[in-house]
Amino acid sequence: MYDLLLRQCRLLQTDRTIVEADIAVEKGVVAAIAPNIQASAKITLDIQRQLVSPPFVESHIHLDSALTVGQPRWNQSGTLFEGIEIWRERKQNLSLEDVKLRAIETLKLQATQGVLFVRSHADVSETSLTALQALLEVREAVKHWITLQVVAFPQDGIYGNPINEILMEKALDMGADVVGGIPHYELTREDGVKSVHRIFELAQKYDRLIDIHCDEIDDEQSRFLEVVAACAIRSDMGAKVTASHTTAFGSYNNAYAFKLLGFLQRTAVNFIANPLINITLQGRTDTYPKRRGVTRVKELWQQGMNVSFGHDCIQDPWYSLGTGNMLDVASMGLHVCQMTGTAEIDACYDMVTWNGAKTLHLADDQYGVEIGKPANFMVLDAIDRYDAIRRRATVRYVISRGKLLARTESPQTNWYDPT
Ligand code: 17E
Ligand code: FE2
Numbered sequence: 017m018y019d020l021l022l023r024q025c026r027l028l029q030t031d032r033t034i035v036e037a038d039i040a041v042e043k044g045v046v047a048a049i050a051p052n053i054q055a056s057a058k059i060t061l062d063i064q065r066q067l068v069s070p071p072f073v074e075s076h077i078h079l080d081s082a083l084t085v086g087q088p089r090w091n092q093s094g095t096l097f098e099g100i101e102i103w104r105e106r107k108q109n110l111s112l113e114d115v116k117l118r119a120i121e122t123l124k125l126q127a128t129q130g131v132l133f134v135r136s137h138a139d140v141s142e143t144s145l146t147a148l149q150a151l152l153e154v155r156e157a158v159k160h161w162i163t164l165q166v167v168a169f170p171q172d173g174i175y176g177n178p179i180n181e182i183l184m185e186k187a188l189d190m191g192a193d194v195v196g197g198i199p200h201y202e203l204t205r206e207d208g209v210k211s212v213h214r215i216f217e218l219a220q221k222y223d224r225l226i227d228i229h230c231d232e233i234d235d236e237q238s239r240f241l242e243v244v245a246a247c248a249i250r251s252d253m254g255a256k257v258t259a260s261h262t263t264a265f266g267s268y269n270n271a272y273a274f275k276l277l278g279f280l281q282r283t284a285v286n287f288i289a290n291p292l293i294n295i296t297l298q299g300r301t302d303t304y305p306k307r308r309g310v311t312r313v314k315e316l317w318q319q320g321m322n323v324s325f326g327h328d329c330i331q332d333p334w335y336s337l338g339t340g341n342m343l344d345v346a347s348m349g350l351h352v353c354q355m356t357g358t359a360e361i362d363a364c365y366d367m368v369t370w371n372g373a374k375t376l377h378l379a380d381d382q383y384g385v386e387i388g389k390p391a392n393f394m395v396l397d398a399i400d401r402y403d404a405i406r407r408r409a410t411v412r413y414v415i416s417r418g419k420l421l422a423r424t425e426s427p428q429t430n431w432y433d434p435t
Contacts, residue, residue, distance in 0.1 A: 084118070
């Protein structure tokens with residue numbers, strides 16, 4: 017007698033082939049995958065040949081600012097910098113309660129849509145470290161249904177203010193999983209370079225991952241990614257390192273970009289593009305032609321680098337929209353990065369699933385629907401990855417830690433023939 021039995025699944029396997037099978041779950045773990053399992057279960061779901069996939073991974077979001085849009089005012093220019101100003105005002109009156117309520121509401125929104133692994137930034141350039149403390153408490157409170165990683169993110173720069181460097185280290189002492197940074201927003205280029213070196217030192221000292229907001233600007237002179245690549249080559253930390261946004265990469269001249277791609281090839285650095293928000297935040301100082309302001313996703317992917325897509329924001333000072341739907345993110349990435357070839361479309365699906373899992377540095381036995389692994393997966397109203405993205409398929413069921421966490425009905429339309 018299994019805990020849960022899913023009949024007639026189209027299972028998207030780790031090798032990306034699809035098999036038709038039943039899936040049995042027992043004590044939080046995938047216990048059997050086979051055609052016509054001859055057993056009963058406490059709960060049986062008839063999947064009717066819909067797609068069973070590992071869950072979505074949200075590799076980049078700011079939960080501390082989520083759901084604050086309009087507080088205290090709307091971002092009228094639509095720029096990153098007005099967003100930072102608005103957030104600076106809003107963060108003066110954060111409380112643990114305020115951050116925790118919004119973060120948990122956002123995580124529920126995500127989980128109901130199949131997201132079971134999340135990496136969130138927490139702004140640590142605010143002296144009380146309320147955002148960080150709140151997200152660390154949330155990480156603990158939700159761990160039985162969603163996995164949260166927290167990045168110590170110095171929104172105002174590590175050297176923007178003398179206390180910020182101390183706050184960074186305090187955040188790591190408190191238990192942040194990842195060291196963040198924002199070199200393009202440090203006061204000088206030298207400070208930016210110094211900040212990247214400091215981030216690597218801290219990550220080694222505290223044995224943490226790295227995820228840097230890097231070159232999130234249209235300035236083709238913003239070249240901190242090369243510093244990240246150099247530190248990754250010298251420290252051999254590559255797979256633990258992530259460069260987020262890197263939108264200036266879309267503005268570099270090709271001669272420089274090709275050289276940089278070669279340096280990056282010598283590392284295992286992960287990349288995160290946030291297409292929904294960077295297509296709106298960047299290009300704001302351009303007239304026409306107007307840049308897309310998204311990193312070179314296709315070229316990085318073509319040379320085998322690990323690239324994932326993140327949502328970045330849900331209703332905050334930088335982006336008033338956002339629903340937590342990772343297929344919206346994949347679809348926007350597909351369009352903006354012109355990932356329209358057949359393998360490219362499938363790759364966009366992987367960028368919100370497997371590639372995100374790799375960026376989060378999840379252990380191999382933690383992700384994927386396989387016998388013996390934790391039963392974390394979702395059922396999509398789709399037949400394959402292409403169909404899922406094209407139709408922004410409904411996530412019908414979410415199974416977390418072997419338990420049914422959420423169920424959603426697909427929309428139903430009746431057609432009344434006019435003839
Ligand atoms: N802060 C930042 O520096 N960049 C962003 N894209 C967001 C917050 C959302
Ligand atoms: Fe971000």
